Amino acid sequence: MTVVDRRDFLRAAGGSAAALWLTHWTAVEAAAQQAARLAASGTRAHTWDALTAEQAAAIDAFAARIIPTDDLPGAREAGAVYFIDKAVASFAQELRAPVTSLAAALDRAAGPGRVFAALAPEAQDTILQRVEKDSPDLFGAVRFAVICGTFANSGWGGNRDEAGWRILGFEHRPVWTKPYGWYDLPENLGRE
Amino acid sequence: MQPRTPRYRPTDVVDFIVVGSGAAGGIVARELSRAGLRVVVLEQGPYRRASDFLPHDDYNVFIRNALTNDSAQQGTTFRSTEQDEAKPGNPVWYARGVGGGSVHFTGNFWRLHPEDFRERTLNGDVPGAALADWPITYDDLEPYYTRVDWEIGVSGQAGADPREPRRSRPYPMPPLPVKPEGLLMEKAARKMGWTAFPAPMAIASQPFRGRAPCQACGYCLGFGCEFDAKSSTLVAMIPDAERTGRCEIRSESYVRKVETDARGRVTGVIYFDRERREVFQRARAVVVCANGAETPRLLLNSASARFPQGLANSSGLVGRHLMYNGNVVAGGVFEHETNGYKGPVVTRVVQDPYVLDPKLGLVGGGGFDFRFDSPPLLYAIRGQGTAMPQWGAGFKRALRDFPKTVYAYGHTTSLPVPTNSVSLDPTHKDAWGVPSMRITYREHPNDMKVYRWFLDRCGDLLDAAGALRRWEDPINDAPQGSPHLLGTCRMGNDPATSVVNAGHRAHDVPNLFIVDGSSMVTGGRGQPTMTIMALAFRASEGMVRWAKRAG
Ligand SMILES: Cc1cc2nc3c(=O)[nH]c(=O)nc-3n(C[C@H](O)[C@H](O)[C@H](O)COP(=O)(O)OP(=O)(O)OC[C@H]3O[C@@H](n4cnc5c(N)ncnc54)[C@H](O)[C@@H]3O)c2cc1C
Numbered sequence: 001m002t003v004v005d006r007r008d009f010l011r012a013a014g015g016s017a018a019a020l021w022l023t024h025w026t027a028v029e030a031a032a033q034q035a036a037r038l039a040a041s042g043t044r045a046h047t048w049d050a051l052t053a054e055q056a057a058a059i060d061a062f063a064a065r066i067i068p069t070d071d072l073p074g075a076r077e078a079g080a081v082y083f084i085d086k087a088v089a090s091f092a093q094e095l096r097a098p099v100t101s102l103a104a105a106l107d108r109a110a111g112p113g114r115v116f117a118a119l120a121p122e123a124q125d126t127i128l129q130r131v132e133k134d135s136p137d138l139f140g141a142v143r144f145a146v147i148c149g150t151f152a153n154s155g156w157g158g159n160r161d162e163a164g165w166r167i168l169g170f171e172h173r174p175v176w177t178k179p180y181g182w183y184d185l186p187e188n189l190g191r192e
Numbered sequence: 193m194q195p196r197t198p199r200y201r202p203t204d205v206v207d208f209i210v211v212g213s214g215a216a217g218g219i220v221a222r223e224l225s226r227a228g229l230r231v232v233v234l235e236q237g238p239y240r241r242a243s244d245f246l247p248h249d250d251y252n253v254f255i256r257n258a259l260t261n262d263s264a265q266q267g268t269t270f271r272s273t274e275q276d277e278a279k280p281g282n283p284v285w286y287a288r289g290v291g292g293g294s295v296h297f298t299g300n301f302w303r304l305h306p307e308d309f310r311e312r313t314l315n316g317d318v319p320g321a322a323l324a325d326w327p328i329t330y331d332d333l334e335p336y337y338t339r340v341d342w343e344i345g346v347s348g349q350a351g352a353d354p355r356e357p358r359r360s361r362p363y364p365m366p367p368l369p370v371k372p373e374g375l376l377m378e379k380a381a382r383k384m385g386w387t388a389f390p391a392p393m394a395i396a397s398q399p400f401r402g403r404a405p406c407q408a409c410g411y412c413l414g415f416g417c418e419f420d421a422k423s424s425t426l427v428a429m430i431p432d433a434e435r436t437g438r439c440e441i442r443s444e445s446y447v448r449k450v451e452t453d454a455r456g457r458v459t460g461v462i463y464f465d466r467e468r469r470e471v472f473q474r475a476r477a478v479v480v481c482a483n484g485a486e487t488p489r490l491l492l493n494s495a496s497a498r499f500p501q502g503l504a505n506s507s508g509l510v511g512r513h514l515m516y517n518g519n520v521v522a523g524g525v526f527e528h529e530t531n532g533y534k535g536p537v538v539t540r541v542v543q544d545p546y547v548l549d550p551k552l553g554l555v556g557g558g559g560f561d562f563r564f565d566s567p568p569l570l571y572a573i574r575g576q577g578t579a580m581p582q583w584g585a586g587f588k589r590a591l592r593d594f595p596k597t598v599y600a601y602g603h604t605t606s607l608p609v610p611t612n613s614v615s616l617d618p619t620h621k622d623a624w625g626v627p628s629m630r631i632t633y634r635e636h637p638n639d640m641k642v643y644r645w646f647l648d649r650c651g652d653l654l655d656a657a658g659a660l661r662r663w664e665d666p667i668n669d670a671p672q673g674s675p676h677l678l679g680t681c682r683m684g685n686d687p688a689t690s691v692v693n694a695g696h697r698a699h700d701v702p703n704l705f706i707v708d709g710s711s712m713v714t715g716g717r718g719q720p721t722m723t724i725m726a727l728a729f730r731a732s733e734g735m736v737r738w739a740k741r742a743g
Contacts, residue, residue, distance in 0.1 A: 067583070091256075148251055148255065152249075153250075167588065169592065174409055178408075180371055180535055181528065183372035183375045183528060
């Protein structure tokens with residue numbers, strides 16, 4: 001939001017309410033900057049908090065099949081695996097067991113001397129179908145973690161560069177004004 | 193400027209303890225303290241300010257229960273009938289913190305209609321349900337609905353609802369700006385011969401009593417408002433209470449027992465402070481406002497030699513007649529962007545089937561709204577219900593429908609069934625060692641048919657609005673995570689068939705009052721909080737009179 005918008009808002013909101021809102025605005029901005037810093041802190045040479053490099057590779061490949069990349073980013077670009085690593089190490093340790101057993105199961109299914117991450121996407125999908133059928137709880141738990149890692153705020157470790165939100169066509173702003181969408185554009189009002 | 197608030201000592205005999213600071217408790221605290229009484233509010237959750245509601249974080253709010261009850265820690269259990277063994281579950285959903293559910297709720301603010309107070313007279317005896325008339329009428333409550341409008345802050349348009357019950361004053365604020373979903377609902381309603389009208393909402397549409405209006409940030413259902421635009425008791429009532437200098441808000445104070453003496457009078461309450469130390473706070477009277485689930489649990493946990501069945505429970509009805517309200521959901525994808533993630537959740541509602549056509553042979557009725565209430569993470573989890581592919585290219589395609597998705601919600605009655613209840617779990621205890629809440633709930637067969645009828649109409653509305661494709665969420669017999677918790681200490685004139693009298697005083701205990709969702713005799717059509725607040729204003733007047741009389 002530009003400074004001009006802000007002034008407009010203050011005029012619209014009027015006296016004391018505006019002053020009150022200004023204090024909140026500082027908090028809005030601080031939160032946005034914090035999120036940006038966190039998003040920028042990701043680096044390629046990553047040291048994992050909880051996963052081994054092999055587990056991370058398997059989970060990342062799994063994530064990339066749950067939400068594949070096309071003209072829009074997928075769970076891989078969103079860095080879902082970074083979220084999962086952080087979650088397992090700190091704020092959602094109950095994920096450790098399902099994540100490590102799924103990683104092991106995927107590599108086992110890839111066959112002797114091979115790893116899941118190196119298979120072609122079609123072969124990976126065949127394995128996913130089998131795991132989904134044979135171990136629905138395991139599959140579901142890690143699928144859920146991939147979704148959280150793709151769409152939750154980047155402060156939790158995933159959704160890098162708001163990749164997940166771009167899939168949805170979602171934009172985060174502290175304040176919106178009308179028109180919100182197509183149907184409330186002035187030229188479309190009254191169309192049946 | 194922060195007002196000076198008193199710090200009472202536990203040995204001080206204050207005039208009133210208010211247990212719970214939510215929709216009802218926040219109002220009671222303000223009204224009693226403004227009348228000159230000394231009040232301690234004990235709230236189990238923390239005291240948050242507007243800036244604590246940032247950043248917007250759906251993972252924290254919905255997955256980590258940052259603002260709400262945590263069933264695992266509380267050991268909550270569920271069973272569908274009294275014959276079943278209860279298992280750990282997550283049957284109820286409520287906010288913990290100063291302001292309670294009024295902080296994170298959606299703000300749909302429907303008054304009851306006159307017929308809601310007379311369901312027994314209008315429908316007769318319905319087998320399997322304990323329908324009863326309220327001891328008060330719509331006209332008795334109307335002045336207090338108006339106080340809620342003007343003191344809490346409600347946006348809406350008088351005269352727009354063709355079925356609108358009598359109101360003595362217009363709304364203090366115009367409706368919130370209509371969203372694309374609202375425009376689609378208007379179109380659908382026209383085609384079906386119904387009326388879509390501006391939703392009455394507990395959200396400021398203009399600067400109101402020093403608060404900013406809604407900024408359309410889109411994080412409403414489940415979130416606190418960083419602009420103080422949502423009309424919670426946290427922003428509309430608690431500051432007034434503190435300003436009196438007579439009301440202490442003691443947060444992170446979890447009440448486990450209401451104490452009584454040999455004469456059967458309340459003497460105070462025992463609570464755990466934030467260090468989990470037990471404290472006994474004295475008072476001349478106690479008001480329990482802990483919501484339709486925690487209020488009966490606290491009363492049952494307050495059993496004593498004199499009250500072996502639990503406090504205020506000579507009728508055996510404490511915890512019974514739990515009502516959730518029916519809530520059915522269909523979703524649809526439209527041709528163009530609605531971008532429902534901008535703005536408040538609801539801007540238009542339809543209430544034509546407020547009372548179902550008698551030809552259907554069903555008891556009840558309700559209303560609809562068109563809305564969007566799925567921030568990014570929730571949309572990815574359940575945005576298209578069971579219609580959503582679970583992974584791969586199909587899942588990805590579905591995710592892209594996010595800005596074009598609209599939900600049609602049906603909100604309905606649910607009958608008061610005696611066996612649907614809050615009771616104490618015989619084995620599970622919460623993290624403080626207090627017996628856990630056990631929910632027993634099975635929908636009345638009439639209600640399952642009512643829900644089906646409403647869900648079918650949700651689909652019709654989406655079709656009439658022009659949805660390209662649509663789906664429906666399955667109707668669950670007893671949904672999990674229910675946000676409406678009503679009827680468990682019903683009010684009435686007869687001590688044998690009700691827990692509190694028309695003034696919200698316990699029939700059995702002269703200095704114990706109970707007002708919150710538990711007071712409701714029947715559940716209305718699905719947006720109970722406006723009524724809970726009106727009851728709280730009305731009950732407070734009676735408590736003040738009582739306190740002055742008692743000296
Ligand atoms: C996500 C969501 C959306 C909702 N949207 C709407 C809506 O749009 N419209 C509507 O009408 N309703 C809505 N509701 C329901 C609304 O929140 C409740 O009806 C309302 O808050 C109930 O008011 P109450 O006073 O009965 O209890 P509450 O507001 O729940 O207040 C009870 C308070 O007591 C505290 N407490 C409980 N036990 C103890 C104890 N032992 N010791 C100390 N403190 C205790 C709790 O922490 C809580 O703060 C929604 C609910 C949810 C969860």
